[in-house]
Amino acid sequence: MPKTVLYARVSTADQTLDHQRDQAEAAGFKIDKVVADNGVSGVSTRLADRPQGKRLYDLLAPGDTLVVRWVDRLGRDYRDVSDSIRHFMRDGVVIKTVINGMTFDGSTKDPIQQAVRDALIAFMAATAEAQAMATKEAQRAGIAAAKGDPRTYRGRKPSYTRAQFNKIVTMLNAGEGASAISAETGLTRQSILRIRNDRAGSEKALALWGL
Structure with a gap:
């Protein structure tokens, strides 16, 4: 019997597994199983290399639906995200996002629909990576700016008196x-x-x- 699996990735303190599940259920998804990775970067760690992410490759079967809050939960690297989505589609798995209600289905044979779908995958994967890079750059800039103000950034406390x-x-x-x-x-x-x-x-x- 086909099942609906929610994959959640919690990488920062302001994200929670419950929040991602609540959002999915509020959007109308009936979740049969939740698979989640905690404290894992979507930039440096591929989906297949995460402790729980790699379970998806064995857990999902043709006819199943994979639900994610958005594609950035799968990853923040363009190639990893696009390759992961295409891998699951080839296996007959439908990928759906809570945000924007996107659906990626490999069953379509219409070349125009395939082209639109593939372009959308590329766009969303690129957006996920761009957002991650922008966040990282903002964090770097914030630290650099703070270093100029000793009240904000003092560095490591000296080990000597x-x-x-x-x-x-x-x-x-x-x-x-x-x-x-x-x-x-x-x-x-x-x-x-x-x-x-x-x-x-x-x-x-x-x-x-x-x-």
């Missing part, structure tokens, strides 16, 4: 080596070398953290 820093500087000025300073202060040799190579930056880090 002000007293240790002063001791290190004094010993370095006296010509002491990193190993001797490490033994004296209790800090790692790598920490001593980082301070030696960037005294100004190390002191600035203390100031940013109010140390």
Whole structure:
């Protein structure tokens, strides 16, 4: 008997499995089974390589319906999304999206319908990847902007105290080596070398953290 399977991917804290299922049921889908991946990137991890995503390839059979909130749940990589949709269509599986109510069915033989369908798959897969790249770029820009404001971005908290820093500087000025300073202060040799190579930056880090 044909079944309807919802595939959900939860990649951030503001997404939930229940929300994706509620949306699908509100759109009129009667879900027989839910398959979900949590904390998995749609950009770097192919559908077939995800713990639960790869189950779909064994679970779905001809006549089944695969429901996703939108194609970005299948992935954020153009090739992965388009290849996955075409693979399921070749297996006789119908793919439906909750958002916009899209249907991808491999049973049509009409060349015009096939062309329209394939163009739509390509467009939606490309859109999913473009959105992911735009989000990533915005996050990078936000971090870069925040780095210019010490109240917003202070970097990692120093592993040394002000007293240790002063001791290190004094010993370095006296010509002491990193190993001797490490033994004296209790800090790692790598920490001593980082301070030696960037005294100004190390002191600035203390100031940013109010140390």
